[in-house]
Amino acid sequence: MSLELTINEAIKTAMREKDKVALDSLRAVKSQILLLKTEAKGADVSAEQEIAILQRMIKQRKDSYEQFVAQNRNDLAEVELAQMKVIEQFLPAQLSAEELEAEIKKIITEVGAESLKDLGKVMGTASKTLAGKSDGKSISEMVKKLLS
Structure with missing residues (x-):
C-alpha cells in the first residue's frame, strides 16, 4: 500500500480515537505528499521521495523541539516530540x-x-x-x- 493510502487510513483512525496530535501530524504529511504530487504534474511519486518528505518533516520537528527546549518552552517542545513520534512510524526501520x-x-x-x-x-x-x-x-x- 502506498504511503498516501496508509496516511489516509491513519487519519481515519486518529479521527475515530480523537487523537489531535496524531491527526495534526498526519494531515501535515498528507499535505506535503499532495504538494509533491502537484509539483510532479501528475507523475507518480516514488517511495524515495515519500521517505525524503518524512525525513524532512522529522528534521523540522527535531529542530523546533531543540529551540523550544532552549527557550524553556517545554509545553511546545512536547507537542513537537509527539508529532515526531507519529511521523517516525511511517519511516522504514532505522539502522543502529x-x-x-x-x-x-x-x-x-x-x-x-x-x-x-x-x-x-x-x-x-x-x-x-x-x-x-x-x-x-x-x-x-x-x-x-x-x-x-
Missing part, C-alpha cells in the same frame, strides 16, 4: 549505530576510499544506499569518523 558503521565500512571498501579526501565519494554512495534507513547527519558523522 553498529549496523550503520558496518554498512559504511562496506561502502568505503567498495569505492576504495582511504582518507578524508574521499569523503565526497563515500557520502554520495552512502546517501543513496542508506536513504530512509538513516539520516544524513548520522551518515556524515560516521563517514568522517571512519575516514579519519
